[in-house]
Amino acid sequence: MPAECMIRQISVFSENKPGKLASIAKALQEGGVNILAFSIAEADGFGVVRAIVNKPEIAYRELTRLGYNVAFTEVIAVGMEDRPGGLYEIADLLGGASLNIEYAYAYSGKEGAVLILRVDNPADAIARIQAGGRRCLPSSVFQ
Amino acid sequence: MSTWSNPFLSVSPILCALPKVAKGRQMFWEKPMETLKGDDLKRLQEDRLKETCSRAMGTGFYRDLFKSAGISPADIKTLDDITRLPFTRKQDLRGGYPFGFLAVPLSSVVRIHTTSGTTGKPTVVGYTRGDLEKWSSLIARNLTMVGLRQGDVFQNMVNYGMFTGGLGFHYGAEKIGLTVIPSATGNTKRQIEMIHDFGVTAIHCTPSYAMHLAESAEEAGIKLDSLKTGIFGAEPWSESLRGELEEKLGVTAYDSYGLSELYGPGVAFECQERDGLHIWHDCYLVEIIDPVTGEQLGPGEQGELVVTPLVKEAMPLIRYRTGDVTMLIEDDCPCGRGMKIARITGRSDDMLVIRGINVFPSQIEHVLLGIPEVGNQFMVYVDRVNHLDEMTIEVELSRTHFSGELADLARIQKKVIKELRDALELRTTVRLVEPGSLPRFEGKAKRVIDRRTGD
Structure with missing residues (x-):
């Protein structure tokens, strides 16, 4: 959702x-x-x-x-693999769907790496990321 | 700014009708003079200019001035000849303290006013009986022009002492038969009570006092329903303040301009069109000059107002630099009267010259007022970088216009730069600062910091 x-x-x-x-x-x-x-x-x-x-x-x-x-x-928060290529996988999913990233920042914590994204069309981005087998973290994780 | 946006006026059929019929039923106090045009006006001005020059020879200052300019009053034949004479400045008047500028014996002077100087001695202004008669007639013209007449009740809420606004308006208002309440300044509660109890229809005060009065009446829950006309002057005020005062007080607000050296209030005044102030062309010869070069500017060009009063007896002046910034408006005012100046936008001593272009802080203020994304407070810094003048303007981001996005901030910054460039014809650096972070000024604002050194 x-x-x-x-x-x-x-x-x-x-x-x-x-x-x-x-x-x-x-x-x-x-x-x-x-x-x-x-x-x-x-x-x-x-x-x-x-x-x-x-x-x-x-x-x-x-x-x-x-x-x-x-x-x-x-914004949306995407779980990344904390290894070489982790960021590429997410960026490629969005780029492949012509979804533009306005800005982004990331952190790498105990439970893995997280990419914070500001995108033009968050609903499309979330759908695309989930379809690509990656997870968008729910806001309850943070707030 | 439209009168019709005022809810008080829109429910009053009498007042609604007033501006509509004004063109057909213009009221004049001295119609032939007020509407004099063309060659007739020019001849009158020339005659009076010659008289003024010969009267001025009654003072040591002007005898010396003519002598050093190498001309005699007889050489001044046309209006253009006036440019052969140098300007008279405020500091010249101070230098003549106390009676050096009187062209008549003190025994012919029936009143003295002074204007407070921010430094040193005040400026002394003397009036003959004839001067007082002329001055009160000009006030009478102004009050008649905005539709006041016998039956109106006029509360004059300015200082009645050495300041010219009190007695000046008082005698003009009595002249046209208004019921005058010389309430002077102070005791706002009592002022409000009198407006309410005496059914005052017109008030005169400074725009800032009018705002204080409006707020005090509002707090006290007193409706000032009898008011219809507000005359505000003695300090520059904006169109947005006009709108606020009209809404709060239920008046039509008129701008009044004058200075003691030119009698006092009444020099120029808005008519019911409220699109510029008519400056009384039979009594004042007007020039607009570039304050730096002293050259005359044409209609529509902003500069310093220079006035040669044409009928003053006790204290004639030639090419007096008012220090006030305005411009000539050349149009056929529907009211039928002549020469107009724009509302005063600032003081010429605030003017900056940036890369050869004249810039008034009031122009910057005007631009910022029109951009909702930023506040009205600003600071101007001027530097010289590689021999070039650089102007930086700091302006606060509006509290209600922060989207959270850097890109939107950059857009706002660009917009301010563009609008300033359009208005000033000058590239500026604009810094967006946090709301509330710029200094607030209670008295005279000091918004310009010129850090240029003479290189």
């Missing part, structure tokens, strides 16, 4: 300045929010901090309280 596999990523608008990441991370710490996956995208003097957290609502509240611009973005 695609809906179960839609994961709420928290996106924070941040200027590229010393101390910004520390300030965001501190707010999450104080809210008792654990970060499961994380990346920073940087443009011209500003960036977006993206994270998958265990308590998105609390993260949203804490960061907004500090004046941050925060938004939720829906």
Whole structure:
């Protein structure tokens, strides 16, 4: 089911300045929010901090309280084989179906490697990945 | 901005009818002068310019000025000849403190006003009996022009002391037979009570005080239903503030322009079209200049307003630099009156010259106001990089326009750059910053930081 596999990523608008990441991370710490996956995208003097957290609502509240611009973005998380070629298999599944990846980041944990994907058409992507024998992690794994 | 968006006006048949019939039933105080055109106007202005120049010779400042320009008042024959004379600046007036600019004996001066200087001595302005008569007639023209007449109740909520706004409006309003309440400033509760209890139909105050008044009335739960006309001046204000004031106070809001050196309020005023301010062409000769080169600019070109008052007796001035930024509007106003200037958008001393192009912070503000994805606060930094001027504008991302996607932020950034380029004809660097992170100014905003060094 695609809906179960839609994961709420928290996106924070941040200027590229010393101390910004520390300030965001501190707010999450104080809210008792654990970060499961994380990346920073940087443009011209500003960036977006993206994270998958265990308590998105609390993260949203804490960061907004500090004046941050925060938004939720829906992403999907795909289980990868933690070996050479693991990423290729997923990327090839999507590329073969002409599904574009807007951005991605990944982590490799105890239970295996996970690829976080932002795609144009998540329902198609989920279907294609499952048809290819790979697993989209349900949001309950994180949140 | 349309009057018809105002819910208060749309339910009042009398007021609804007013702008519609205005063209047929224009009210004038001195119609022949207000509508004078063509050669008749030019002749009158020329005659009065010559008189002004000879009157100015009553002051040591202008005797010296003519002498050093190598001309005599008799050399000024046409309106164009005025460019042979240098400008008069605010600091010249300060230098003449206290009575150096009086062209008549003090015994002929029946009133003195002063304007506060941010530094040093104030500027002293004197009026003969004739000056006061002229000034109050101009106010009478303005009030009549916006539809006020005997039967209206007018509350004048500005300072009645040395500031020209109080007494200036007061005598003009009495002249046309309004019922005048000289409430002056302060005690907002009492101001609201009087508007309500006396059935006040028209108010005059600064736009920021009007907003305070509106909010206070709202908080107190008092409806000011009798109000129909708001006259706001003495500080620049935006079209969006006009809309807010009209909605909150149930008035049609008019912009009033003046400065003490040119009598006070009443120099220029919006008519019921509210598309520019009529500047009284029989009393003020207008030029718009490039504040850097001093060259005259044509209609539609933004620059500094320079005024030669044509009827002032006690204190004649020639080519007085107001420091206010506006432009001439040349169109046939449906009201039938003449020369118009645009609403004041800023001060020429705020002007920046970037790669030879004049930029006013107000232009930047105007662009940003039109882009909902960003806030209205901004900072401008000017640097010189490899001998080239670089302008960087910091603007806050709007709280409601963050999608979470970097690509959308880049799109917003590009949009701001493009709209600034269209308006300023200048490439700028735009930095999106977090909402609430730019400084807020309570008094005079200091939004420009010029870091160029003379290289």
